[in-house]
Amino acid sequence: MKKIGKYFPKDVEPKWQEIWAKDGLYKFPKNPKKKYYNLVELPYPSGDLHMGHWFNFATADVHARYKRMSGFDVFFPNGFDAFGLPAENAAIKHNIHPKDWTMKNIETMTLQFKTIGTMIDWDYTTITCLPEFYRWNQWIFLKMFEKGIAYRGKALSNWCPVDQTVLANEHIEAGKCWRCGSEVIQKEVEQWFLKITDYADSLIWPENPKVDWPKEVREGQNNWIGKSEGMLIDFGEIGVFTTRPETSDGATFLVVAPEHKFAQAIESQEVKDYIKQASKKTEMERKEDRTKSGIFTGKYVKNPVTNKDIPVWVSDYVLAGYGTGAIMAVPFADERDKEFAEKFNLPIVETSFKAKPEGKKTVNYHLRDWSISRQRYWGTPVPIVYCAECGLVPVPMADLPIELPYNVDYTPKGKPPLATDEEWLNVKCPKCGHDAKRDAETLDTFFDSAWYYYRYVSPNFDKGPFDEKEVGKIMPVDVYVGGSEHILGHTLYARFFTKFFKEIGLVSFDEFALKRVQHGVILGPDGNRMSKSKGNVVNPDKVVKEYGADAVRLYLCFMMPYEATAPWSTGAISGIYRFLKRIWELSEKVETVHPNVSDLTMMHKTIKKVGDDLNNFHFNTAVSSLMSWLNYLSVKQTSKEEYDTFLKLLAPFAPHITEELYHLNDLSANSIHLDNWPTIQSKYLIEEELRIVVQVNGRLRDTIITQNTNLKNQNLIEEEAKKCVNVQKYLEGQAIKKVIYVEGKLINFVI
């Protein structure tokens, strides 16, 4: 074989990346025969690609490349989740327009993405902050408005009375507004909602779903939806929801939430003060401070079971948003009620657990409708016009997109930034033609990510959010990889959108992804989450400079099980680099020999192992079996057949070095990445000689080597086993009660 120089990744990797791009090696075919949609959660363009991005995309790429070699037309797109708060904050801080900041980051990150050496086909991409994308956000919103799924409603929010705006939890510091320092209160604020609760039942996962999603996700979502069946009981003018009507004879008082109508109507100044006090607590504070507070309203209602008058109290431990916002307190059966009763000296009466109150069977859900209004600039404008005559008027579909104006003062002013742009804001009502105003709010960015993967399929389609014909060919997603932080938000919203799309006839399936896989987290070398402030960030560009992209890819595969959380180890990657160097050097030692039967057994077992592991996202064990095979090859003569097979198995992990070595031997060869995954010859999976474990009473005492052909002959194995000196020692003078023989594995003498 040819003499080659030392392994320098920088001489190999950029070269092949260029050739692949030039040859269009990874272009997705227009008419796929056997499609495989490989989807990774789209990244936020935060500035630079970090190790987490590398991990997600490198491992997904290994999987995709394996699928491709196994005969699939793999669809592997990527885009950017480009709207959102960080851009706006960065803009304010660095005095750069959010769009410019975002687009610059996208440019940088797209270049960095290419250094990973993935097979992503960038012809299929979407950037959510561009009108070509968010136009269809507006279209979907209008469809939802038409169906009553998008509606204007009220919800308790953190409200700054000075800035006149809703605040996110992270913008409240010690109960004060981050901008103006005034005290934040809880207020019912009108905003846009999506009626996801209409879909609560269909979003609940069945025991055995048809799609392969982790239990963690299914259970998490089911708990979040939180369906509970109970009863609505009338206590005079207050209705109460309970899951335990049989305890209602023990209900000695009622508690209503501070926002409850009944509480709001109380005239007493003390009650008014309590309600005001409670409204000052943010949701966070309510969660943190669990000591019970409350006040008596002075009113009584009748318990329909006991016929006794019971007092009505107000307390913020009752949530306005769940059930009816009022509870019957059964201190005998409920810990929280008991705590309250003890604090305020209320009676605690035993319940028979046999009460049968009258009431209506009711189902309640923990799931709330999804608030999608943001009083922010950097998002999709809501395509609605407010007209004094006609009320809420949807913008006609033909007028879409309502473009987000570029020159807007997006610094905090106490109203949505778009409301400051008079020219944009003032329009004629599409219905009556009179003066009207646009909705100045923007959509939550989770709206974008709920359906972006449909857009990938036909990113230039201009007659709808996606080309139904193309979606029919490529969707549903075959595997969706992402992080566990999206169990409750993003993936639930995505499922919701798919159910809506099905309802309006856009798609024919119920679930958008056939399989969901959740990746782990790479910690800094010190075992903490990587962060600039801790100074433990491992910069992928630097590591690539030192070891090459192939080594980083392999190390990310090898360092831990896919779903695990483990620290980056600077030492361990040098072991991977050593592994690659040994493969490089082995190419000089390939000889014109034929592999013997044990060589072929080793080879075919490895083909099987690596293939199975790549199918199941078990990257770490796939790499270790390749290492074992290399160790095996290193101490014998290696044939071309073995070496080429090795390169093919390694190709999904380390696409550059394998391509280089493949071409060293045959300059005219096609790309190794156009090759098929080696075929397993099952006759070689069976070993000729087997090691049988000999146990006495389940303890290992010896092993025997036997020919495969003898396996069925238990008597022979038994005789062989009894001949072992170390076994005889234990069997001597003992009666054998039982012999257990597991074919090809072990024989156990029970004495």
Add this chain to the structure above:
RNA sequence: GGGCAAGUGGCGGAAUGGUAUACGCGGUAGUCUCAAAAACUACUAGCCGCAAGGCUGUGAGGGUUCGACUCCCUCUUUGCCCACCA
């Protein structure tokens, strides 16, 4: 308080009812070298032993089994997510 996942060498981890610690890192000793680095070779769970071998050992305790890291029960610790949801 609830849900989910996990606990195996000095470290990352492998083994899902059948040889516990594969593979890699780190460590020790050696070869090569004037020397070092690199590379290569051997050893590397603990205890006893010159060795052959033996005993102990997968968070703790119990159970099922010829046999348990693996299955069941009780407890415990850690991580992640959710949480005054009636």
